[in-house]
Each structure stands twice: as structure tokens, then as C-alpha cells.
Amino acid sequence: GGTLRSLSGTELTMPFKIENIPDSLKEDTQEHLSRSMNFFNKVNKEFQKLQEQLQRVTEQRDALRAENESLKMSLRTQADQQQVVKPVMLSPASNMLPGSGPVAKPSTASEGGDRFVIDRHHSNLHKAPVHSVAMSEDSTRVVTASWDATVHVFDLTRQVLDKTLRKQNSEPMGGLYSVAFAKTAPDILGCTSVDRHVYLWNYQTGTQQFKLGGEKGHQDEVNGIDFHEGQQVMATASDDSTAIIWDFAEGIPLRTLVHPGKPVYGVTFLGKDPERQYFVSTCCFDQKTRVFDMRDKKVVVTLSGHTDDIIGIDYSSHGILATGSDDGTILVYDIKTWKVLHKLDCKVDMSQDTEVKRVGFSRDGDMLAAACSTGSVVVYSGFTSADKPRMLQKLSGHTDCVFDVAWGVTPSGSRLLVSASHDKSVRYWKET
Incomplete structure (x- = not known):
């Protein structure tokens, strides 16, 4: 052994x-x-x-x-x-909206040198990411749309949460991807949903006008929405590779614009100028931007230049079209020649991991704001001059992806910018 x-x-x-x-x-x-x-x-x-x-x-x-x-x-x-440092005093509670964070006292341009300063901040605005924001034509209301399937309507004049729009009559409404005000019907707004429907509301009364979908509607998630400046039509973009033109007053589809097999994320009309009042532009996950003629549904031009999904698109009355992409760049096109006027590289101006989400021109067309995945907004200026636009300012403060921006004007006439983020908050930036 x-x-x-x-x-x-x-x-x-x-x-x-x-x-x-x-x-x-x-x-x-x-x-x-x-x-x-x-x-x-x-x-x-x-x-x-x-x-x-x-x-x-x-x-x-x-x-x-x-x-x-x-x-x-x-x-x-x-x-x-060490010596005791006095804490910074916040603005009084009387300046806060229900459910919002404190209103930061704006600094002046001479104090910090910034063109835009934080005016107010709504934290934990929704129970889920805020995916879209829009401002009314008269800049008196801001609406936010969230994955929590609600739209909040804020009255900026009274500084109160005016209404919350949600499912009615026990009918489910899915998470929301975009929201916009109708330009020819001041009481109407539209929002698009993951549930394949488009919802139209009278936000003054809080009543739902239409729930658009079904066999003649979109067959997949609806990503983007825009209203025409001079006609009672709207356009929506969907993962089903189509954009649909609707008569929003009657709640009926008018045209279906077919794309080649990739999700369509954004859509914008090209103004009400007689030459282009029937033109609508879309941005797609095939890295292309297309301009359609609504009358015959034909593609007028296909624009290239991006190397990743195109998320944001907006048109300026100065005759330029801007697109923002996950490739971190913004392309600005001249709609007379369809040539690229400017390529703005947010990876250089911000950081290498920057993705550009939605973009928006200011009301006067001179500035462009881009929502970025890094939790910031970058503002460029100079689009109404002959020089190349320059980066004006980086707006920080969000703690997650900023997905949408909206412009307005304050009662004093200065620009007002609103940013919506997946951190469930909205920030207001006022020009000094």
C-alpha cells in the first residue's frame, strides 16, 4: 500500500x-x-x-x-x-415649471462669452427617453414626445404644463418617435409611433382627431413627420421603406413614396415657393437623401455623401437643405444645383464618437443646431452669408444622447433653442 x-x-x-x-x-x-x-x-x-x-x-x-x-x-x-465655499444659489421655486428642475439664472455674454445660456431645464420630464421636441409657430408652446407614449404640451407664456396627450378610450398608443405642429392649422399637432400609426391631436382641447394607419397606412414603425407650409398635407417616414403624404384635415393618404428596401427616418417639405411647393425630401438608412415630386411620386434627385444612416433633415427658406448622419457629419445642399455647399464634421468639432441625430435651422435660417449622441448640441452659424458656416457653440449638460432640437423666438426677439434627450429631460437655451 x-x-x-x-x-x-x-x-x-x-x-x-x-x-x-x-x-x-x-x-x-x-x-x-x-x-x-x-x-x-x-x-x-x-x-x-x-x-x-x-x-x-x-x-x-x-x-x-x-x-x-x-x-x-x-x-x-x-x-x-480649507476655507468654506458658499454654495451657488438657485432661482426661486416660483420660476420652476411643475416637474421641472430649477431655472438657471442666465449669465450675460460679457460674463462667460457664450452666445447661448441655459434658461430652464425640465428634468425627469417623461418616464422614458424624450425622442422629439417641437415649438409652435408663435413660440408660445413646446411639445415633447417620448417612448413612454405621451406628449407633453408646455405653455411658455404661463410657464406651466398645459396638457398631457395620451391614449384615449382604452386604445393603446405605442412609444412616440416624432412630433410636429401643423403650419396651416394652429390647433393641430401630429405624432408618430412605434405602433405603426400616426396620431393627430387638437392640443388646445386635448382631443384626438385621427389615428391613421391600417392597410393604407404604414406597415412598420413611423419615425418622422412634417407639415407643409401652405397646404393641408403632412408627410410621414417609416421603417416600412416608404413615406406617405396625407391630407391631415380629412385623415386620408394621398401618395405613397416607395424607397429601395431600407428604413426611411426623416422627411421635410421644401417650402411653399411655386417652383418647389410639391417637393418633399426624405432621408434613408441606405445613406441617401431623395427629393420627390408629390404630384407624380417620381424622384427628382438622389443626393449622396453620407457613409452611415441619415437621421436628421431640415430645410431653410434660404434655399438650402441639411442632413445629419450617424457618420458624424452634416451635409448642406444648395437646392438650386443639388450640390453640396458645406460639409460640417462634428467628429472634429466635438469628439470622434459623435453621431449626429436630428438637425434644425433657426427661424431666420442663419443658424443650424445638431443633436448629438454624446449628450451635447452643436450650433453652427453663418448660413445666410457667403462664407463657410462656423461652429458657434457646443451646448452641454445632458447626460445621454440628445436626439432632437427645436427653434423659436423669445418675446424680446432673441433666439430660443430647445433640446430633447434620452436622459428624459429637455433644456431651453436662450440667446444672450
């Missing part, structure tokens, strides 16, 4: 007496047992090494803990020796 020790040190007695085995097998059996013992000895040695390493790691851990406690004591001593 023989004695071995287990990995824990306990003696193990193993019989090595070979009985009742033919002589021809005894040698093989003995060799097998010998190999087994050698293997066990190797494992035992490795285990002992691991125990020694564990002991060293434990000693290092204890030393680090002691050093950490020493550093804590040192920091406490330094803190006790």
Missing part, C-alpha cells in the same frame, strides 16, 4: 496491493498507478503555488487598504484646513 496527501493536506491511504490480476496485466496496472500518482503530485504542487500566490495577493490587498485609510485621513485633514 501507499499514502498520499490530499490538496488540503489530509492523508489519503490508497491500496497498491495488486491481487487476482493475471501476471500479463500486473506490469501495465502498476504503470498506470504510477502515472496517476505522478499526475496527482503535479496537481498538488500547482495547488501549493496557487496558495502562495493567494497569500501574496492577500498581503498586497491589506497593504492597499491601509494606504487607502491613510489617504482618507490626509484628505479629511486638508478639507478641514
